[in-house]
Amino acid sequence: MSASVLYDHPGPRARIRNRVLSVVFGLLLVAGLYGIYRAFDSTQQWTWQKWQPFFETVTVNGQTANFWTDYAWPGLLGTLQAAATAMLLALAFGLVFSVARLSEHRWIRVPAGVVVEFFRAVPVLLMIFFLSFGGFWVFGTLIPPFWSVVIGLTLYNGSVLAEAFRAGIRAVPRGQSEAAYSLGLTKGQVMRMILIPQAARSMLPVIVSQLVVVLKDTALGYIVSYPELMLEGSKGYAVFTNAVPTFMVLALIYIVINGLLTLVAHLLERRANRLGVTTPATKAAAATTTTGLSTGGGA
Amino acid sequence: MDVFLDPANRQAYLEGFLTILKLTGASALLALLLGVLLAACRVSPVPVLRALGAGWVHLFRNTPLTLIILFCFFGLYSAVGVEFSEDIHVNNYWLAVTGLSAYTAAFVCEAIRSGINTVPVGQAEAARALGLSFSQNLRLIILPQALRSVVAPLGSILIALTKNATIAGVIGVAEASSAMKALIESNGDQTIAIFAVFALTFVALLVPVGYAFSALANRLVVRR
Numbered sequence A: 001m002s003a004s005v006l007y008d009h010p011g012p013r014a015r016i017r018n019r020v021l022s023v024v025f026g027l028l029l030v031a032g033l034y035g036i037y038r039a040f041d042s043t044q045q046w047t048w049q050k051w052q053p054f055f056e057t058v059t060v061n062g063q064t065a066n067f068w069t070d071y072a073w074p075g076l077l078g079t080l081q082a083a084a085t086a087m088l089l090a091l092a093f094g095l096v097f098s099v100a101r102l103s104e105h106r107w108i109r110v111p112a113g114v115v116v117e118f119f120r121a122v123p124v125l126l127m128i129f130f131l132s133f134g135g136f137w138v139f140g141t142l143i144p145p146f147w148s149v150v151i152g153l154t155l156y157n158g159s160v161l162a163e164a165f166r167a168g169i170r171a172v173p174r175g176q177s178e179a180a181y182s183l184g185l186t187k188g189q190v191m192r193m194i195l196i197p198q199a200a201r202s203m204l205p206v207i208v209s210q211l212v213v214v215l216k217d218t219a220l221g222y223i224v225s226y227p228e229l230m231l232e233g234s235k236g237y238a239v240f241t242n243a244v245p246t247f248m249v250l251a252l253i254y255i256v257i258n259g260l261l262t263l264v265a266h267l268l269e270r271r272a273n274r275l276g277v278t279t280p281a282t283k284a285a286a287a288t289t290t291t292g293l294s295t296g297g298g299a
Numbered sequence B: 001m002d003v004f005l006d007p008a009n010r011q012a013y014l015e016g017f018l019t020i021l022k023l024t025g026a027s028a029l030l031a032l033l034l035g036v037l038l039a040a041c042r043v044s045p046v047p048v049l050r051a052l053g054a055g056w057v058h059l060f061r062n063t064p065l066t067l068i069i070l071f072c073f074f075g076l077y078s079a080v081g082v083e084f085s086e087d088i089h090v091n092n093y094w095l096a097v098t099g100l101s102a103y104t105a106a107f108v109c110e111a112i113r114s115g116i117n118t119v120p121v122g123q124a125e126a127a128r129a130l131g132l133s134f135s136q137n138l139r140l141i142i143l144p145q146a147l148r149s150v151v152a153p154l155g156s157i158l159i160a161l162t163k164n165a166t167i168a169g170v171i172g173v174a175e176a177s178s179a180m181k182a183l184i185e186s187n188g189d190q191t192i193a194i195f196a197v198f199a200l201t202f203v204a205l206l207v208p209v210g211y212a213f214s215a216l217a218n219r220l221v222v223r224r
Helices: A012-041 A048-054 A067-101 A106-121 A124-139 A145-171 A174-182 A187-224 A229-240 A243-275 A280-295 B007-042 B047-061 B065-079 B088-118 B121-129 B134-149 B151-171 B176-186 B188-220
Strands: A058-060 A063-065
Touching (some): A012 B047, A048 A067, A048 A229, A063 A067, A067 A145, A067 A187, A124 B151, A124 B176, A124 B188, A145 A187, A174 A187, A187 A229, A229 B065, A243 B047, B007 B151, B007 B188, B065 B088, B065 B151, B088 B134, B121 B134, B151 B176
Protein backbone atom coordinates (compact mmCIF):
# COMPACT_ATOMS: atom_id res chain seq x y z
CA MET A 1 0.00 0.00 0.00
CA SER A 2 1.43 3.35 -0.92
CA ALA A 3 1.33 6.18 1.56
CA SER A 4 -1.00 8.21 -0.63
CA VAL A 5 -3.86 5.76 0.01
CA LEU A 6 -3.97 7.05 3.56
CA TYR A 7 -5.49 10.31 2.39
CA ASP A 8 -7.53 11.49 -0.56
CA HIS A 9 -6.06 13.22 -3.52
CA PRO A 10 -6.09 16.71 -2.04
CA GLY A 11 -8.92 18.99 -3.11
CA PRO A 12 -8.73 22.80 -2.90
CA ARG A 13 -9.29 22.92 0.86
CA ALA A 14 -6.91 20.07 1.62
CA ARG A 15 -4.30 21.65 -0.62
CA ILE A 16 -4.53 24.88 1.34
CA ARG A 17 -4.42 22.98 4.63
CA ASN A 18 -1.39 20.98 3.51
CA ARG A 19 0.32 24.16 2.41
CA VAL A 20 -0.39 25.81 5.75
CA LEU A 21 0.85 22.72 7.59
CA SER A 22 3.91 22.63 5.33
CA VAL A 23 4.70 26.23 6.19
CA VAL A 24 4.08 25.71 9.91
CA PHE A 25 6.15 22.53 10.15
CA GLY A 26 8.70 23.98 7.75
CA LEU A 27 9.15 26.96 10.07
CA LEU A 28 9.39 24.66 13.09
CA LEU A 29 11.98 22.57 11.30
CA VAL A 30 13.97 25.63 10.29
CA ALA A 31 13.73 26.91 13.85
CA GLY A 32 14.97 23.57 15.15
CA LEU A 33 17.86 23.49 12.70
CA TYR A 34 18.66 27.09 13.56
CA GLY A 35 18.66 26.14 17.24
CA ILE A 36 21.17 23.40 16.52
CA TYR A 37 23.20 25.82 14.40
CA ARG A 38 23.21 28.36 17.22
CA ALA A 39 24.16 25.78 19.84
CA PHE A 40 27.19 24.84 17.77
CA ASP A 41 27.84 28.46 16.84
CA SER A 42 27.90 29.65 20.45
CA THR A 43 30.74 27.20 21.04
CA GLN A 44 32.59 28.32 17.88
CA GLN A 45 32.11 25.17 15.82
CA TRP A 46 31.65 26.96 12.51
CA THR A 47 34.83 29.01 12.52
CA TRP A 48 37.00 28.83 9.43
CA GLN A 49 39.88 27.68 11.60
CA LYS A 50 37.92 24.51 12.46
CA TRP A 51 36.81 23.82 8.88
CA GLN A 52 39.99 24.84 7.10
CA PRO A 53 41.65 21.38 7.48
CA PHE A 54 39.00 19.91 5.14
CA PHE A 55 39.94 22.30 2.36
CA GLU A 56 43.69 22.71 2.58
CA THR A 57 46.85 21.53 4.26
CA VAL A 58 47.33 23.38 7.53
CA THR A 59 50.16 23.81 9.96
CA VAL A 60 49.28 23.44 13.63
CA ASN A 61 51.96 23.96 16.27
CA GLY A 62 54.66 23.47 13.68
CA GLN A 63 53.09 20.23 12.43
CA THR A 64 51.88 20.27 8.82
CA ALA A 65 48.97 17.96 8.13
CA ASN A 66 46.26 17.36 5.56
CA PHE A 67 43.00 15.84 6.76
CA TRP A 68 42.34 13.87 3.58
CA THR A 69 45.75 12.45 2.71
CA ASP A 70 47.02 11.99 6.27
CA TYR A 71 43.88 10.72 8.01
CA ALA A 72 40.72 10.15 5.97
CA TRP A 73 42.23 8.23 3.07
CA PRO A 74 44.41 5.81 5.10
CA GLY A 75 41.46 5.35 7.47
CA LEU A 76 39.07 4.67 4.63
CA LEU A 77 41.48 2.10 3.20
CA GLY A 78 41.60 0.38 6.59
CA THR A 79 37.81 0.39 6.78
CA LEU A 80 37.39 -1.00 3.27
CA GLN A 81 40.08 -3.63 3.80
CA ALA A 82 38.49 -4.91 7.00
CA ALA A 83 34.98 -4.78 5.51
CA ALA A 84 35.98 -6.62 2.33
CA THR A 85 37.91 -9.33 4.17
CA ALA A 86 35.14 -9.82 6.72
CA MET A 87 32.47 -9.93 4.03
CA LEU A 88 34.29 -12.57 1.96
CA LEU A 89 34.90 -14.74 5.02
CA ALA A 90 31.31 -14.19 6.19
CA LEU A 91 29.99 -15.34 2.81
CA ALA A 92 32.03 -18.53 3.05
CA PHE A 93 30.97 -19.05 6.68
CA GLY A 94 27.35 -18.39 5.79
CA LEU A 95 27.40 -20.80 2.86
CA VAL A 96 28.95 -23.63 4.86
CA PHE A 97 26.66 -23.21 7.84
CA SER A 98 23.46 -22.76 5.84
CA VAL A 99 24.14 -26.03 4.01
CA ALA A 100 25.12 -27.69 7.29
CA ARG A 101 21.86 -26.58 8.91
CA LEU A 102 19.93 -28.13 6.03
CA SER A 103 21.84 -31.40 6.35
CA GLU A 104 19.90 -34.64 6.74
CA HIS A 105 22.31 -35.74 9.45
CA ARG A 106 21.30 -34.64 12.90
CA TRP A 107 24.93 -34.61 14.11
CA ILE A 108 25.75 -31.94 11.53
CA ARG A 109 22.50 -30.00 11.63
CA VAL A 110 22.25 -29.52 15.38
CA PRO A 111 25.81 -28.32 16.12
CA ALA A 112 25.65 -25.99 13.11
CA GLY A 113 22.40 -24.57 14.49
CA VAL A 114 23.93 -24.06 17.92
CA VAL A 115 26.95 -22.24 16.44
CA VAL A 116 24.77 -19.94 14.33
CA GLU A 117 22.39 -19.13 17.19
CA PHE A 118 25.31 -18.49 19.54
CA PHE A 119 27.11 -16.02 17.30
CA ARG A 120 23.90 -14.21 16.46
CA ALA A 121 23.14 -13.60 20.13
CA VAL A 122 26.61 -12.46 21.27
CA PRO A 123 27.52 -8.80 20.68
CA VAL A 124 30.31 -8.33 18.13
CA LEU A 125 32.18 -6.12 20.60
CA LEU A 126 32.31 -8.97 23.13
CA MET A 127 33.96 -11.23 20.53
CA ILE A 128 36.39 -8.50 19.50
CA PHE A 129 37.40 -7.95 23.15
CA PHE A 130 37.79 -11.69 23.65
CA LEU A 131 40.11 -11.93 20.65
CA SER A 132 42.03 -8.72 21.36
CA PHE A 133 42.57 -9.06 25.09
CA GLY A 134 42.21 -12.79 25.59
CA GLY A 135 43.82 -13.94 22.33
CA PHE A 136 47.25 -14.17 23.91
CA TRP A 137 46.01 -16.43 26.72
CA VAL A 138 43.89 -18.66 24.53
CA PHE A 139 45.97 -18.98 21.38
CA GLY A 140 49.41 -18.15 22.79
CA THR A 141 49.86 -15.24 20.44
CA LEU A 142 48.61 -11.69 20.28
CA ILE A 143 45.89 -11.27 17.69
CA PRO A 144 46.41 -8.06 15.69
CA PRO A 145 43.46 -5.61 15.87
CA PHE A 146 42.74 -6.16 12.17
CA TRP A 147 42.07 -9.85 12.73
CA SER A 148 40.09 -9.31 15.95
CA VAL A 149 37.78 -7.01 14.04
CA VAL A 150 37.59 -9.21 10.95
CA ILE A 151 37.01 -12.45 12.87
CA GLY A 152 34.40 -10.84 15.12
CA LEU A 153 32.55 -9.43 12.14
CA THR A 154 32.86 -12.69 10.20
CA LEU A 155 31.36 -14.82 12.96
CA TYR A 156 28.39 -12.51 13.49
CA ASN A 157 27.62 -11.60 9.89
CA GLY A 158 28.39 -15.12 8.69
CA SER A 159 25.74 -16.44 11.08
CA VAL A 160 23.24 -13.86 9.89
CA LEU A 161 24.00 -14.73 6.26
CA ALA A 162 23.73 -18.44 7.08
CA GLU A 163 20.14 -17.85 8.17
CA ALA A 164 19.44 -15.75 5.07
CA PHE A 165 20.91 -18.41 2.75
CA ARG A 166 19.00 -21.15 4.51
CA ALA A 167 15.76 -19.27 4.00
CA GLY A 168 16.75 -18.63 0.38
CA ILE A 169 17.60 -22.26 -0.32
CA ARG A 170 14.38 -23.44 1.28
CA ALA A 171 12.43 -20.93 -0.77
CA VAL A 172 13.57 -22.44 -4.10
CA PRO A 173 10.48 -24.23 -5.43
CA ARG A 174 10.47 -27.93 -4.54
CA GLY A 175 9.97 -28.96 -8.14
CA GLN A 176 13.55 -27.85 -8.83
CA SER A 177 15.18 -30.33 -6.49
CA GLU A 178 12.66 -33.06 -7.33
CA ALA A 179 13.43 -32.66 -11.04
CA ALA A 180 17.15 -32.73 -10.30
CA TYR A 181 16.88 -35.89 -8.18
CA SER A 182 14.82 -37.59 -10.89
CA LEU A 183 17.61 -36.81 -13.36
CA GLY A 184 19.86 -38.83 -11.11
CA LEU A 185 21.84 -36.01 -9.51
CA THR A 186 23.32 -36.69 -6.11
CA LYS A 187 22.51 -34.67 -2.97
CA GLY A 188 25.71 -32.67 -3.29
CA GLN A 189 25.10 -31.99 -6.97
CA VAL A 190 21.52 -30.84 -6.33
CA MET A 191 22.75 -28.43 -3.67
CA ARG A 192 25.72 -27.19 -5.70
CA MET A 193 24.22 -27.03 -9.18
CA ILE A 194 20.51 -26.43 -8.62
CA LEU A 195 19.67 -24.90 -5.25
CA ILE A 196 22.60 -22.63 -4.36
CA PRO A 197 22.79 -20.82 -7.74
CA GLN A 198 19.09 -20.02 -7.64
CA ALA A 199 19.14 -19.04 -3.99
CA ALA A 200 22.22 -16.88 -4.50
CA ARG A 201 20.55 -14.84 -7.21
CA SER A 202 17.50 -14.10 -5.12
CA MET A 203 19.69 -13.41 -2.07
CA LEU A 204 21.99 -10.95 -3.83
CA PRO A 205 20.17 -7.83 -2.53
CA VAL A 206 20.34 -9.25 1.00
CA ILE A 207 24.07 -9.80 0.63
CA VAL A 208 24.64 -6.23 -0.52
CA SER A 209 22.60 -4.77 2.33
CA GLN A 210 24.56 -6.91 4.76
CA LEU A 211 27.65 -5.26 3.36
CA VAL A 212 26.33 -1.97 4.80
CA VAL A 213 26.13 -3.59 8.24
CA VAL A 214 29.70 -4.91 7.94
CA LEU A 215 31.02 -1.57 6.77
CA LYS A 216 29.39 0.29 9.65
CA ASP A 217 30.56 -2.29 12.17
CA THR A 218 34.20 -1.86 11.16
CA ALA A 219 33.96 1.34 13.23
CA LEU A 220 34.19 -0.97 16.26
CA GLY A 221 37.85 -1.16 15.29
CA TYR A 222 38.17 2.29 16.92
CA ILE A 223 37.72 0.64 20.31
CA VAL A 224 40.62 -1.80 19.82
CA SER A 225 42.81 0.71 17.95
CA TYR A 226 42.49 -0.74 14.48
CA PRO A 227 43.35 2.19 12.18
CA GLU A 228 40.04 2.56 10.34
CA LEU A 229 38.19 5.70 9.33
CA MET A 230 36.82 6.50 12.80
CA LEU A 231 40.15 6.10 14.59
CA GLU A 232 42.17 7.94 11.95
CA GLY A 233 39.57 10.72 11.94
CA SER A 234 39.89 11.04 15.71
CA LYS A 235 43.67 11.29 15.35
CA GLY A 236 42.93 14.07 12.88
CA TYR A 237 40.76 16.10 15.22
CA ALA A 238 43.27 15.68 18.01
CA VAL A 239 45.70 17.60 15.79
CA PHE A 240 43.26 20.13 14.34
CA THR A 241 41.17 20.44 17.57
CA ASN A 242 37.95 20.32 15.54
CA ALA A 243 36.03 17.33 16.95
CA VAL A 244 32.53 18.42 15.93
CA PRO A 245 33.32 19.31 12.29
CA THR A 246 35.34 16.09 11.93
CA PHE A 247 32.46 13.97 13.23
CA MET A 248 30.19 15.63 10.68
CA VAL A 249 32.59 14.97 7.80
CA LEU A 250 33.20 11.36 8.88
CA ALA A 251 29.45 10.73 9.13
CA LEU A 252 29.05 12.18 5.66
CA ILE A 253 31.68 9.79 4.26
CA TYR A 254 29.92 6.80 5.81
CA ILE A 255 26.53 8.01 4.59
CA VAL A 256 27.74 8.45 1.01
CA ILE A 257 29.33 4.98 0.85
CA ASN A 258 26.42 3.23 2.54
CA GLY A 259 23.93 5.18 0.47
CA LEU A 260 25.62 3.92 -2.69
CA LEU A 261 25.57 0.34 -1.40
CA THR A 262 21.88 0.62 -0.51
CA LEU A 263 21.20 1.98 -3.98
CA VAL A 264 22.98 -1.03 -5.52
CA ALA A 265 20.91 -3.33 -3.31
CA HIS A 266 17.69 -1.70 -4.55
CA LEU A 267 18.77 -1.92 -8.19
CA LEU A 268 19.64 -5.61 -7.76
CA GLU A 269 16.28 -6.20 -6.10
CA ARG A 270 14.45 -4.53 -8.98
CA ARG A 271 16.48 -6.49 -11.49
CA ALA A 272 15.73 -9.72 -9.64
CA ASN A 273 12.03 -8.88 -9.68
CA ARG A 274 12.13 -8.08 -13.37
CA LEU A 275 13.98 -11.28 -14.28
CA GLY A 276 11.53 -13.23 -12.16
CA VAL A 277 14.21 -14.99 -10.13
CA THR A 278 12.18 -14.20 -7.05
CA THR A 279 9.06 -16.13 -6.25
CA PRO A 280 6.70 -14.88 -3.55
CA ALA A 281 8.35 -17.37 -1.22
CA THR A 282 11.91 -16.14 -1.82
CA LYS A 283 10.70 -12.59 -1.45
CA ALA A 284 9.15 -13.36 1.92
CA ALA A 285 12.38 -15.08 2.93
CA ALA A 286 14.41 -12.08 1.84
CA ALA A 287 12.03 -9.69 3.60
CA THR A 288 12.07 -11.50 6.93
CA THR A 289 15.81 -11.77 6.86
CA THR A 290 16.37 -8.20 5.71
CA THR A 291 14.48 -6.74 8.62
CA GLY A 292 16.67 -8.78 10.91
CA LEU A 293 19.72 -7.97 8.86
CA SER A 294 19.52 -4.27 8.48
CA THR A 295 18.85 -3.88 12.16
CA GLY A 296 21.17 -6.57 13.38
CA GLY A 297 24.21 -4.38 12.92
CA GLY A 298 26.45 -4.40 15.92
CA ALA A 299 27.12 -0.74 15.38
CA MET B 1 35.98 -20.40 37.22
CA ASP B 2 37.47 -19.09 40.48
CA VAL B 3 37.46 -15.60 39.04
CA PHE B 4 33.74 -15.50 39.79
CA LEU B 5 34.29 -16.64 43.37
CA ASP B 6 35.61 -13.18 44.15
CA PRO B 7 32.59 -11.08 45.18
CA ALA B 8 34.08 -7.95 43.58
CA ASN B 9 34.24 -9.71 40.21
CA ARG B 10 30.72 -11.06 40.57
CA GLN B 11 29.62 -7.53 41.37
CA ALA B 12 31.31 -6.19 38.21
CA TYR B 13 29.60 -8.87 36.12
CA LEU B 14 26.17 -8.19 37.62
CA GLU B 15 26.52 -4.44 37.33
CA GLY B 16 27.65 -4.77 33.73
CA PHE B 17 24.51 -6.63 32.74
CA LEU B 18 22.29 -4.43 34.89
CA THR B 19 23.68 -1.43 33.00
CA ILE B 20 22.98 -3.19 29.67
CA LEU B 21 19.38 -3.73 30.77
CA LYS B 22 19.02 -0.13 31.94
CA LEU B 23 20.45 1.21 28.68
CA THR B 24 18.20 -1.09 26.67
CA GLY B 25 15.08 -0.28 28.65
CA ALA B 26 15.35 3.50 28.39
CA SER B 27 16.51 3.47 24.77
CA ALA B 28 13.84 0.99 23.69
CA LEU B 29 11.09 3.18 25.10
CA LEU B 30 12.43 6.39 23.60
CA ALA B 31 13.24 4.76 20.25
CA LEU B 32 9.75 3.26 20.02
CA LEU B 33 8.06 6.60 20.67
CA LEU B 34 10.34 8.48 18.31
CA GLY B 35 10.16 5.73 15.69
CA VAL B 36 6.36 5.73 15.62
CA LEU B 37 6.36 9.53 15.29
CA LEU B 38 8.90 9.39 12.48
CA ALA B 39 6.90 6.68 10.69
CA ALA B 40 3.79 8.86 10.94
CA CYS B 41 5.85 11.71 9.45
CA ARG B 42 7.08 9.51 6.62
CA VAL B 43 3.54 8.64 5.47
CA SER B 44 1.95 12.04 6.19
CA PRO B 45 0.49 14.30 3.47
CA VAL B 46 2.84 17.13 4.49
CA PRO B 47 6.03 17.06 2.35
CA VAL B 48 8.15 18.79 5.00
CA LEU B 49 7.37 16.06 7.53
CA ARG B 50 8.01 13.32 4.96
CA ALA B 51 11.41 14.87 4.27
CA LEU B 52 12.15 15.06 7.99
CA GLY B 53 11.34 11.35 8.45
CA ALA B 54 13.35 10.32 5.40
CA GLY B 55 16.27 12.53 6.41
CA TRP B 56 16.39 11.07 9.92
CA VAL B 57 16.35 7.51 8.63
CA HIS B 58 19.08 8.10 6.03
CA LEU B 59 21.26 9.99 8.48
CA PHE B 60 21.14 7.52 11.36
CA ARG B 61 20.83 4.23 9.51
CA ASN B 62 23.97 4.83 7.49
CA THR B 63 26.20 6.11 10.30
CA PRO B 64 28.09 3.70 12.58
CA LEU B 65 26.70 3.62 16.11
CA THR B 66 30.24 4.02 17.45
CA LEU B 67 30.44 7.38 15.69
CA ILE B 68 27.02 8.45 16.96
CA ILE B 69 27.81 7.62 20.58
CA LEU B 70 31.25 9.24 20.36
CA PHE B 71 29.58 12.32 18.90
CA CYS B 72 27.14 12.41 21.82
CA PHE B 73 30.12 12.58 24.16
CA PHE B 74 32.67 14.70 22.27
CA GLY B 75 30.13 16.77 20.34
CA LEU B 76 27.01 17.20 22.43
CA TYR B 77 28.68 17.08 25.83
CA SER B 78 32.29 18.26 25.50
CA ALA B 79 31.88 20.80 22.71
CA VAL B 80 28.30 22.05 23.01
CA GLY B 81 27.84 21.50 26.72
CA VAL B 82 24.69 19.36 26.77
CA GLU B 83 24.66 18.03 30.32
CA PHE B 84 22.07 15.70 31.81
CA SER B 85 23.56 15.47 35.26
CA GLU B 86 26.45 16.68 37.40
CA ASP B 87 27.37 13.07 38.08
CA ILE B 88 29.64 11.96 35.23
CA HIS B 89 28.31 8.37 35.32
CA VAL B 90 24.68 9.42 35.12
CA ASN B 91 25.57 11.93 32.43
CA ASN B 92 27.41 9.36 30.29
CA TYR B 93 24.51 6.96 30.71
CA TRP B 94 22.05 9.51 29.30
CA LEU B 95 24.41 10.53 26.52
CA ALA B 96 24.61 6.86 25.50
CA VAL B 97 20.82 6.55 25.73
CA THR B 98 20.49 9.60 23.48
CA GLY B 99 22.72 8.03 20.83
CA LEU B 100 21.15 4.58 21.07
CA SER B 101 17.61 5.98 20.85
CA ALA B 102 18.31 8.25 17.89
CA TYR B 103 19.98 5.35 16.05
CA THR B 104 17.37 2.72 16.89
CA ALA B 105 14.45 5.07 16.11
CA ALA B 106 15.51 5.04 12.45
CA PHE B 107 15.12 1.26 12.34
CA VAL B 108 11.83 1.33 14.26
CA CYS B 109 10.54 3.90 11.76
CA GLU B 110 11.46 1.72 8.80
CA ALA B 111 9.96 -1.39 10.39
CA ILE B 112 6.67 0.39 11.06
CA ARG B 113 6.61 1.90 7.60
CA SER B 114 7.00 -1.54 6.05
CA GLY B 115 4.29 -2.73 8.44
CA ILE B 116 2.01 -0.01 7.13
CA ASN B 117 2.73 -1.32 3.64
CA THR B 118 1.41 -4.75 4.60
CA VAL B 119 -2.06 -3.39 5.47
CA PRO B 120 -4.30 -4.01 2.45
CA VAL B 121 -5.30 -0.92 0.47
CA GLY B 122 -8.98 -1.80 1.03
CA GLN B 123 -8.66 -1.04 4.74
CA ALA B 124 -7.56 2.54 4.16
CA GLU B 125 -10.04 2.96 1.33
CA ALA B 126 -12.91 1.73 3.48
CA ALA B 127 -11.85 4.06 6.28
CA ARG B 128 -11.71 6.98 3.91
CA ALA B 129 -15.10 6.07 2.48
CA LEU B 130 -16.45 6.30 6.03
CA GLY B 131 -15.10 9.85 6.12
CA LEU B 132 -12.20 9.32 8.52
CA SER B 133 -9.46 11.93 8.37
CA PHE B 134 -5.78 11.12 7.84
CA SER B 135 -5.01 11.02 11.55
CA GLN B 136 -8.14 8.99 12.39
CA ASN B 137 -7.34 6.64 9.54
CA LEU B 138 -3.78 6.19 10.78
CA ARG B 139 -4.66 5.94 14.48
CA LEU B 140 -7.77 3.77 14.35
CA ILE B 141 -7.35 1.64 11.24
CA ILE B 142 -3.83 1.43 9.90
CA LEU B 143 -1.47 1.56 12.90
CA PRO B 144 -3.29 -1.07 15.01
CA GLN B 145 -3.01 -3.52 12.11
CA ALA B 146 0.47 -2.40 11.11
CA LEU B 147 1.85 -2.69 14.66
CA ARG B 148 0.68 -6.29 14.88
CA SER B 149 2.59 -7.20 11.76
CA VAL B 150 5.77 -5.52 12.95
CA VAL B 151 6.05 -7.40 16.23
CA ALA B 152 8.68 -9.78 14.80
CA PRO B 153 10.88 -7.06 13.25
CA LEU B 154 10.55 -4.98 16.44
CA GLY B 155 11.75 -8.05 18.34
CA SER B 156 14.90 -8.23 16.23
CA ILE B 157 15.40 -4.50 16.71
CA LEU B 158 15.15 -4.96 20.49
CA ILE B 159 17.70 -7.78 20.36
CA ALA B 160 20.04 -5.68 18.23
CA LEU B 161 19.60 -2.77 20.66
CA THR B 162 20.54 -4.94 23.64
CA LYS B 163 23.72 -6.02 21.89
CA ASN B 164 24.42 -2.49 20.68
CA ALA B 165 24.22 -1.24 24.27
CA THR B 166 27.72 -2.70 24.72
CA ILE B 167 29.03 0.13 22.54
CA ALA B 168 28.13 2.58 25.34
CA GLY B 169 31.39 1.34 26.88
CA VAL B 170 33.26 3.54 24.42
CA ILE B 171 32.26 6.64 26.42
CA GLY B 172 32.99 5.01 29.74
CA VAL B 173 29.63 3.54 30.70
CA ALA B 174 30.43 0.47 32.82
CA GLU B 175 28.51 -2.08 30.77
CA ALA B 176 29.08 -5.81 30.30
CA SER B 177 31.74 -5.77 27.58
CA SER B 178 33.90 -3.30 29.53
CA ALA B 179 33.46 -5.48 32.61
CA MET B 180 34.55 -8.53 30.60
CA LYS B 181 37.57 -6.70 29.24
CA ALA B 182 38.63 -5.62 32.75
CA LEU B 183 38.21 -9.15 34.11
CA ILE B 184 40.25 -10.66 31.26
CA GLU B 185 42.99 -8.08 31.76
CA SER B 186 43.38 -9.01 35.41
CA ASN B 187 42.69 -12.76 35.08
CA GLY B 188 44.10 -13.66 31.67
CA ASP B 189 44.56 -17.32 32.57
CA GLN B 190 40.79 -17.71 32.85
CA THR B 191 39.92 -15.92 29.62
CA ILE B 192 37.80 -18.74 28.21
CA ALA B 193 35.71 -19.10 31.35
CA ILE B 194 35.13 -15.34 31.54
CA PHE B 195 34.14 -15.08 27.88
CA ALA B 196 31.87 -18.13 28.20
CA VAL B 197 30.03 -16.63 31.17
CA PHE B 198 29.49 -13.25 29.52
CA ALA B 199 28.58 -14.65 26.10
CA LEU B 200 26.21 -17.26 27.52
CA THR B 201 24.52 -14.59 29.64
CA PHE B 202 23.78 -12.71 26.42
CA VAL B 203 22.53 -15.93 24.83
CA ALA B 204 20.35 -16.64 27.87
CA LEU B 205 18.95 -13.11 27.77
CA LEU B 206 18.36 -12.82 24.03
CA VAL B 207 17.38 -16.25 22.71
CA PRO B 208 14.20 -16.35 24.86
CA VAL B 209 13.39 -12.78 23.75
CA GLY B 210 13.64 -13.94 20.14
CA TYR B 211 11.34 -16.90 20.74
CA ALA B 212 8.90 -14.81 22.79
CA PHE B 213 8.62 -12.23 20.02
CA SER B 214 8.06 -14.78 17.29
CA ALA B 215 5.41 -16.53 19.43
CA LEU B 216 3.77 -13.14 20.06
CA ALA B 217 3.97 -12.29 16.36
CA ASN B 218 2.24 -15.55 15.50
CA ARG B 219 -0.52 -14.86 18.00
CA LEU B 220 -1.07 -11.28 16.96
CA VAL B 221 -0.81 -11.77 13.21
CA VAL B 222 -3.84 -10.39 11.35
CA ARG B 223 -5.24 -13.41 9.52
CA ARG B 224 -6.45 -12.55 6.09
